[in-house]
Amino acid sequence: MSDPLVSVVVPMYNDRPTIDLCLRSVREQTYPRIEVIVVDDASTDGCAEIAAGHPVELVRVRENGGPGASRNEGVRRSRGEIVFFLDADLTMHPEAVAQAVALFEENPTYGAVFGIPDKEPLFEEGPVGQYRILQYHYWRKSAEGLVSGGFYALGAVRRSAFMEAGWFNTALRQTEEIDHAERLAARWPMLLTSRIRGRLSDENRMRPLLRKAFVRSRLRVPFYFDRGRAMQGMETGGRAVASALGGLAVAALPFGPLHPAAFAVSLAALTGSVLADLGQYRFVLRERGLLFGAFFTGAQALVNTAVVAGLAAGLAQYAASARFRRMYEPRGSLA
Structure with missing residues (x-):
């Protein structure tokens, strides 16, 4: 494929502290063909107003449906051959989207390529936050390679593979990722790789x-x-x-x-x-x-x-x- 359109889908719920940095990181991507869809899941902290200040398509839903429902809505609104999911509490490195596209070109059989957040947090964190970021980074880094679990906070999926696997199950609020990834991995290989990188602000x-x-x-x-x-x-x-x-x-x-x-x-x-x-x-x-x-x-x-x-x-x-x-x-x- 030659410069396919990439749809960056950002599910957002009360992410005021991070959404500006998240969307700035999307604007700083080196890859030339990107559209951005932000799905606000009935936030109450004003983060939607911050997102509206960026060149994105902002979708606002009336009732909170969870991350699976938000990602589904983002995919429905998107047009790209590749859908890049990015959680609103993450930023991605400038080459992240370009690396995802390159990985799909190098490996036409891959259905998804997921990234690994850095060992350094997005913000200065207290000890619990530092613990969480280091643990999160190490477990993913040590699992680098083909996986059956999905890491949709920072990762790209071929649209064709996503449609084959089906939509996220909106009845699942905490485990929708493992359910969807299992269906996707049954049809397409999935890669967890440090070539796609970002920074995370997690529970502290x-x-x-x-x-x-x-x-x-x-x-x-x-x-x-x-x-x-x-x-x-x-x-x-x-x-x-x-x-x-x-x-x-x-x-x-x-x-x-x-x-x-x-x-x-x-x-x-x-x-x-x-x-x-x-x-x-x-x-x-x-x-x-x-x-x-x-x-x-x-x-x-x-x-x-x-x-x-x-x-x-x-x-x-x-x-x-x-x-x-x-x-x-x-x-x-x-x-």
Whole structure:
């Protein structure tokens, strides 16, 4: 293909702190043929007014429908042979779109190419935000290559591949990406690559981060049962062991005052959790040193606990609810 039109679709919901930088990064792309569609998902913080100041097609919906519905609407409004999804809390490097087009030209069989955010955050972050950005970067960087999971916050999809896979399931609010990517990967290879880069502003408070980890883990249970496997790439056996041991380390800790052996169990479990995903901790030590490495280890243990608790809750709900078991089954039009 020769300079195909690329449609950049930006789903937006209450992203006032980042939307201006996000859209500036789109304007600074080196690739010449781009259209931009911003879908405002009933925001209440004035971010739509900021987006309107950029050369974009701004679509404003009346009721919040979630990121899947916003991405669907952006695709409907787009004309490009390639759709580049960019979340409003991200910026992309100037060559990101050009790299996506080049990857499709080099590999005509690819249906999607997803990018990897930098290890540096979009803004200066507190310790929780720094933890999240480093963890997010490392897990994706270590999974670079062919994947079955979708990273639609920063990535491009051939329109033909998207239409074959079908629309995002708007009934799914936290796991619409893994559902869509599984359908897409069944037909087309998908690549996770550091040739497409950006910068991310992510959650910087622990309580919302733990809530998100719990909910997403719970909602993945019927997905795993339906597919019979984890997602290719980031979800490795070592990380499953690390999550289980991290959860055990936190769960055993409160029993220490009752029985000293609980402290030994907690320490042994935490050590095993670190060893099971050792590359991640080496990376953090190289980047930020020992003191932050200790904080990172504790934060990861808490997140692992939330993941394990979410899986346990999901298993209980799976056993009790037929509706929950069928949540990934198509129901008529997904759009």
